[in-house]
Each structure stands twice: as C-alpha cells, then as structure tokens.
Amino acid sequence: MKQTDLLNTIEAMVFISEEPLQVDEIIALVEEITEEETSITEEEALDLIKLLQNKYMDDAFAFELVQSGEGYCFMTKQKFSNVVNALLKNRSKKRLSRSALETLSIIAYRQPITKGEIEKIRGVGCDYAMKKLLGKELIKMKGKSDAIGRPMLYGTTDKFLEYFGISNLKDLPSPKEFKEEDLEDSSGTTNEEATSTL
Structure with a gap:
C-alpha cells in the first residue's frame, strides 16, 4: 500500500473511531483491511501519524490530530472553543x-x-x-x-x-x-x- 493510501486509511480510522485510536489498533486494522498484504511497525505508524498531525496544523483546518491518553483523535483547535461551546449550549437547550x-x-x-x-x-x-x-x-x-x-x-x-x-x-x-x-x-x-x- 502506498504511503498516501496508508495516510488516508489511518485518517479515516481516527475520524470514525468513537474513542482515541491506539497505535496497536492502527497496525492491526491496516493488516486486517489489506488481508495481511501490508504490515507496518509501530515506528512507521507513529511516523504516519506525525505526518497527519503536521497536515492538520495548517490554518486551513479548524481541527487537529492530537494524542489523548494512549491514543489519537481529532479535536477542534483551541481558537475555535467559543464555537464549540456555543454549539453544545444550543444543543443542550x-x-x-x-x-x-x-x-x-x-x-x-x-x-x-x-x-x-x-x-x-x-x-x-x-x-x-x-x-x-x-x-x-x-x-x-x-x-x-x-x-x-x-x-x-x-x-x-x-x-x-x-x-x-x-x-x-x-x-x-x-x-x-x-x-x-x-x-x-x-x-x-x-x-x-x-x-x-x-
């Protein structure tokens, strides 16, 4: 699997995961969806995650990929906290x-x-x-x-x-x-x- 495909795969995994996705889960899922044709090490997985983190540091995105506990998840950037708070407040009412x-x-x-x-x-x-x-x-x-x-x-x-x-x-x-x-x-x-x- 090409690096671009791997990046997109990991990006999709983290996006749909309800909880922070751990590195070992990412490795296992990559092997599962490619029927073990592709395998990555923990170091390679972390390198790919780093590439995604750098991608979402760009001001073009309102959210970023962050480490939460032992896993990774997407979160809204701090400067948009007022938007999040307003949305949550409206939903609660x-x-x-x-x-x-x-x-x-x-x-x-x-x-x-x-x-x-x-x-x-x-x-x-x-x-x-x-x-x-x-x-x-x-x-x-x-x-x-x-x-x-x-x-x-x-x-x-x-x-x-x-x-x-x-x-x-x-x-x-x-x-x-x-x-x-x-x-x-x-x-x-x-x-x-x-x-x-x-």
Missing part, C-alpha cells in the same frame, strides 16, 4: 417533547417521586421521557423509596434550574399561577398542559 416536559413538571413539583408514581399521574408509561431527561441531566436518582420493592426516587438537578433560568425550586410558579398569555413555552407545549396532571 433543544426543545423538550410534550411527554418529557410533562414528566419533568411532575418530578419538579412532586419530588422525590418514583417512576411508578409519575406513570400513575400521567396515565401512560414514561420510560423514554425519563431516559431523555436523565441524558440531559435535568433529573437524577435521589435514593430509594420505602415502598415495596424499594423503587428509585427521582428529583431535579442544578441543570434543571439553569435550563429554566431559576435560582431554586421556590421560584417555580404554582400551577394556579399560570396565566393564559404565558402558556406557550419554548418546547411548543403549554405550561398548563405540562402541569394539568399535577
């Missing part, structure tokens, strides 16, 4: 679905509360909504209930407060305080709808 918002409202007002109690209030299952809320770190497990089977209790997090722009749970309006003109929230679901089951 993606609109919540109606079911997620309703589930979150119940947890916020009734915490600590079990999943079974939430489902009893809503009248439907909430596995998917709970998974999304846990993934967004808007809720967390807060111990176990004393009820039969010791089900897990859930409550809101500091990220929940940040997400809705409040300093503490006391700032939450009571369901009775919601006014018609304030019903529409950022998710397209009304606050009245979200708290109607409380």
